[in-house]
Amino acid sequence: MKSLTQALALLLTTTTLVLALPAPELVARTAPNIPTASTAKSLLTGLTVKAQGSSDGYSRDLFPHWITQSGTCNTREVVLKRDGTSVVxxxxxxxxxxxxxxxxxxxxxxxxxxVDIDHVVPLSNAWKSGASAWTTAQRQAYANDLTNPQLLAVTDNVNQAKGDKGPEDWKPPLTSYYCTYARMWVKVKSVYKLTITSAEKTALTSMLNTC
Structure with a gap:
């Protein structure tokens, strides 16, 4: 009887300890190819500062997105799988x-x-900073880029609030993400040789200084 009582006590103690353990915290998955802060600062100095071009002629349809990447999976589904945990x-x-x-x-x-898949540098912003001169194939590659930090799974209404704004007009609600966001933005602009405005550069510099 004593051994049974001890066993039950041990079971109850173990169960209590298990229940007391905190649930595993979800953390953001890392987007690919994000440069270090120092590299991002260097890349920023190499970007051409220029007033934004016109939005005339812009349409999201000129950036074919969510194309099939492998099998039946389109770009959105690939990013959802990449950025999520326990995704079925x-x-x-x-x-x-x-x-x-x-x-x-x-x-x-x-x-x-x-969840929305955000284009870190929005399609409209890209259009006004150089992509208007691209071919449709180039714009398609940009809109579905899984190699660089251009696509990210985020809360849908936050993405909608961002719209096509640059960092001079919109920043992530979490100030702790400023550094990463700026590093991603600069990388994408650098890879695609897109221009930045002076206000955009000032905002990015400030955000990189939080790293």
Whole structure:
């Protein structure tokens, strides 16, 4: 009887300890090819400072996006899988369950419908800073870039609030993400040889100084 009582006590203690453990915290997955702060600062100095061009002629349709990447998976579904944890996809590659942490605002989500895939440097911004002269194939590559830090799973209404604004007009709600955001932005602009405005450069410099 004594051994049974001791065993039950041990079981209860173990159960209590397990229940007391904190749930694993979701953290942001790292986008690919983000430069260090020092490299980003160097890249920033190499960008051409120029007033934004006209938005005349711009249309999202000129940047074919969410193309098929492999099998039946399109770009959005690939990023959802990459940026989420425990993501389950159906036979059509749509995410049916999973967990996503939005690095812009720190929110967590369990439904893919609550998550947008943000173009870090928005398509409209790219158009006004050089992409208007690109071919459709070049714009398609830009809109579906999985190699550089251009695509990120974030809270849908935060992405909508950002719209096509540059860092001079919009920054992530989490100031702790300023450094990473600026590093990503500069990398994308550098890779695609897009111009920046003077206000944009000032904002990026300030954000990089938080690193």
């Amino acid at each position: 996809q159906d036979s059509a590659c749509a995410a049916t369950s999973g967990n996503w942490y939005s690095p812009y605002d720190g929110a967590t989500w369990t439904a893919a419908s609550d």
